[in-house]
Amino acid sequence: MIAPDTNIVVLGRVGSGKTTWIQRVLIPALRKQRNGILVIFDSKDEYQVSAPDVSSAMDLNRVIYACKDRPPKIIRVPIPRPSMEVAEQFLAAAWAPVGEGSSDAEFYKPEFPVRVLIDDAPMYYMERGGADPDWLRTWYIMGRSAKRTLVTAAQRTQFIPKGILTMSEHLVAFKMANYDIKNYVARYHGESEANMVKSMRRYQYSFISDLLDEPLVFDPYVGPGITKRPTGVEL
Ligand SMILES: Nc1ncnc2c1ncn2[C@@H]1O[C@H](COP(=O)(O)OP(=O)(O)OP(=O)(O)O)[C@@H](O)[C@H]1O
């Protein structure tokens, strides 16, 4: 179902289970796909991968396209100071070997699929108030045919660029703010989808997809790797 040419949006309010699900369910599933490479933008230092980290856009481009060995299946890019510029540089570097397909008259012919995971996407894109920067637009408009796709996760819809929201084939919805259920799920997907999301328990999630007639609801992930986070102080 999660084919190399489909984009995924993961929505859910603070602590609703997005990152845990991405780490424990989605990444293991993507790892099974042949040839595919997953690039993780990690701005909260939450992801662990076996390959060495990549530290610059040039480095990322080289690891994916210019290594003698096969590129690692999963590449982590730590981004301690997220900004739109940084995200755009890494997106450009993940798309194609430097120089190829860069002229306006030429298409890049990809040899293998690349997917970029942008958890907490608003950290990169809120300075644009949800507008679509160039390289991001390239990913979701041209990405399907080039097998360049995104997994975009966020707590709220406000600061995710519109194109990502409206052009992603799959929505994975955890418990969401009422505003987003009303203004995004109900409006773009339908009332029954909105009611389904509204009625979910904690850590449950709905899979709402262009490829399904009816949305599916899944029980919370159960298994290793659930970390306790501090619960805060009552004042
Ligand atoms: N399936 C689950 N079962 C039990 N506890 C869970 C589950 N998923 C997440 N949690 C708990 O909820 C906490 C928050 O989960 P997680 O970090 O995945 O949420 P998030 O939606 O990514 O939050 P944020 O928006 O802050 O990034 C985790 O520390 C974990 O303790």
Ligand SMILES: [Mg+2]
């Ligand atoms: Mg998270």
